[in-house]
Amino acid sequence: MLYLTPVNDLKLNIFEEINQSPNGPRSGVLKTRRGDVKTPTFMPDGTRGVVKSLTAEQVKSAGIDIVLANTFHLHIQPGEDVVAKLGGLHEFGKWQGPMLTDSGGFQVFSLSKLRKITEDGVTFKDPVTGDMRFISPEISMQIQLKLGADMIVAFDHLTGLDEESIKDTQEAFDRTHRWLERCIVEFKKLTKDMKPEERPLLFGVVQGGLDLSLREQSLKIIQDSEVDGIAIGGLSVGEPREEMYKVLNHLAPLYDPKRPRFLLGVGDPRDLRYAIEHGIDMLDCVLPTRNARHATVWVEGDKQIHLTNAQFIDDISPIDPGCDCYACVNNYSKGFLRHQFKVNEPLAGSLASIHNLRYLQRICESYRI
RNA sequence: GCAGAGUUAGUGAAGCGGUCAAACACAAGAGACUGUAAAUCUCUCGGCUUAUGCCUUCGAAGGUUCGAAUCCUUCACUCUGCA
DSSP states (O other): TOOOOOOOOOTSSSSEEEOTTTTOOOEEEETTTEEEEESSSEEETTSSSSSOOOOHHHHTTTOOOOEEEHHHHHHHHTOOHHHHHHTTTHHHHHHOOEEEEOHHHHHHHHTGGGGESSSSSSEEEETHHHHHHEEEEEHHHHHHHHHSSEEEEEEOOOOSSSSSSGGGGGHHHHHHHHHHHHHHHHHHHEEEEETTTSSSSEEEEOOTTHHHHHHHHHHHHTSSSOOOOOOOOOOSSOHHHHHHHHHHHHHHHGGGGGOOOOEETOOOHHHHHHHEEEEETEEEHHHHHHHHHHTTTEEETEEEEETTTTGGTTTTTTTTTTSSHHHHHHOHHHHHHHHHHTTTHHHHHHHHHHHHHHHHHHHHHHOOO
């Protein structure tokens, strides 16, 4: 097929496998230009260049090693040129560890009412200003390189998995692969003067909806391409979790062991465990920080509690006595947090965010050797 | 003491003869959230354990009316002027 290209420019040894159970969980080391990271690893989303409500130190305190940022959001405001002038993504948000940028592909889905797709790319309407913005595979690569991310993602097309949207699965599948070709061409052009150790890592995105055959084909196409890592996209977009699990289960034995596998957008503890147990190395999600700002935290047993509930009004215990996060270790009580949430004190959301990030990263750590 | 204005569900505040258990906001209670248009959104919020049903409400007590939170009388408070 047109979009198959020989593997001849992969960075070698970016992933060192330490332990691998057949088709199951593995632990390893991901080598980036900004340091090595143990896997599996959870990577919080700092869409606008920071993990919402947290300083880099607070994120680090939760055991986090990699932070995401978003191409679409930083492109429309303040713009990649401004970020570059401010020193690049790392200096911008003071996160000195590895950073990964998402391509803007997810906004093709999440802003579906505000965008128009053509083969060339996607025209978005800025949700705030109404300005029209155009992102193509090439532009996404340019933005991500300019932002200075250590790992970047190919610009893909994903659709919802409800009855109406699922009809577009095949189209999104094909387009994602055509766009990957263009991403790779542009990426090589933009990085041709970089030394191998300076070059960021490129992740291609597997699509195919809930169709196992398409997923398998997509994975093959991605793995036959000159990408450093494999990203699994288009899941956790509202489908029953069993449907997502079927896809993850099907792909588990098919991954290239030499490359890191990144499941996009998964952050429910149960899903995190399932994914890791089916060979996923990296995951990102807004859930821990968004839920935390909404006063929902995870506790022992993957249960979630609502800190605003009346039952916690005079509860002197921390969120989870077994947790070693900053909030729990310092014994911020549920009663205190409930109160601060009730009066809209942002510190409550920050402390809960640290806790939820720690909760997910502890799950990841439990799978490391 | 005189003259005005007011008293509505936890709070603030609409309503000014029927379509009012009573808008709206806040507070309160519960829930949702998975590559962040999300410190957001949804539901409940007089009682009856749940209903196109019944009951009790709009400072208090009387009255007018087929019908009153809405009109009248008296009373009780509150606020603003003048003393």
